[in-house]
Amino acid sequence: xxxxxxxxxxGAGKGTQARLLVEQRGMVQLSTGDMLRDxxxxxxxxxxxxxxxxxxxxxxxxxxxxxxxxEKLSAGAGAGxxxxxxxxxxxxxxxxxxxxxxxxxxLSAVIEMRVDDAALLARITGRFTCGNCGxxxxxxxxxxxxxGKCDVCGATDLRRRADDTEESLKQRLMEYxxxxxxxxxxxxxxxxxxSVDGLGAVEAVAAEISGVLDGEGD
Ligand code: AP5
Numbered sequence: 001x002x003x004x005x006x007x008x009x010x011g012a013g014k015g016t017q018a019r020l021l022v023e024q025r026g027m028v029q030l031s032t033g034d035m036l037r038d039x040x041x042x043x044x045x046x047x048x049x050x051x052x053x054x055x056x057x058x059x060x061x062x063x064x065x066x067x068x069x070x071e072k073l074s075a076g077a078g079a080g081x082x083x084x085x086x087x088x089x090x091x092x093x094x095x096x097x098x099x100x101x102x103x104x105x106x107l108s109a110v111i112e113m114r115v116d117d118a119a120l121l122a123r124i125t126g127r128f129t130c131g132n133c134g135x136x137x138x139x140x141x142x143x144x145x146x147x148g149k150c151d152v153c154g155a156t157d158l159r160r161r162a163d164d165t166e167e168s169l170k171q172r173l174m175e176y177x178x179x180x181x182x183x184x185x186x187x188x189x190x191x192x193x194x195s196v197d198g199l200g201a202v203e204a205v206a207a208e209i210s211g212v213l214d215g216e217g218d
Pocket of ligand 1: 008009011013014016017032033034036053054055057058059060061062065084085087088092123124126127128136137138141142163199200201202203
């Protein structure tokens with residue numbers, strides 16, 4: 001079993017690669033972004049509290065996201081957890097270590113996905129997803145085969161995220177460099193860090209990640 005973190009700036013391809021790992025290896029994707037968007041859509045008190053923060057491109061409090069992860073960890077790991085967009089602060093990284101220890105698990109690898117800012121802007125502003133199954137598309141690099149219809153489930157509910165604007169991306173990148181990128185040093189120090197070139201084609205990035213997993217997974 002392998003438990004991995006996908007670490008990278010907004011648009012690095014974390015969600016795209018996580019979905020492939022779920023499909024190909026039966027791993028369990030834990031995306032705090034997806035959990036928060038579900039809470040937002042449900043109209044719950046917590047969802048209302050986080051909606052504005054997310055749309056502005058700022059980080060939600062550690063307390064909320066750690067609580068969300070804690071709840072999901074107890075549901076079972078399948079062939080291992082993929083932490084997608086979590087942890088994003090040093091406090092979250094420490095909390096994750098404690099939570100994994102509590103359930104008798106450990107981290108296998110932290111995979112940093114490197115992509116430059118210019119590519120991120122093009123990726124984020126062209127992204128859309130299927131509101132039914134969550135498949136991720138792009139206007140230029142991965143359009144649907146039939147315009148307006150999801151290739152995977154056939155739904156026509158294709159959506160763009162409220163925070164996928166140039167302005168919000170600037171804020172999201174600032175948050176990433178200030179609060180999340182220090183985790184690269186943290187996981188380098190723990191000996192868990194691996195770096196992949198996130199600029200390659202989806203399949204090339206997937207092959208690099210598989211190489212890490214096959215070398216490190218247990
Ligand atoms: P979250 O949903 O986690 O967003 P993010 O980290 O900004 O990452 P994205 O989902 O935007 O990008 P991605 O790396 O998954 O890229 P994707 O695969 O979609 O978080 C959203 C918000 O929630 C945060 O801003 C914050 O407010 C809050 N939040 C979440 N977690 C939190 C936490 N732990 N603590 C506090 N707050 C938290 O790809 C992007 C596009 O590029 C797609 O169109 C895709 O088709 C395309 N693409 C992907 N790979 C390639 C490739 N190799 N080549 C060409 N195109 C590609």
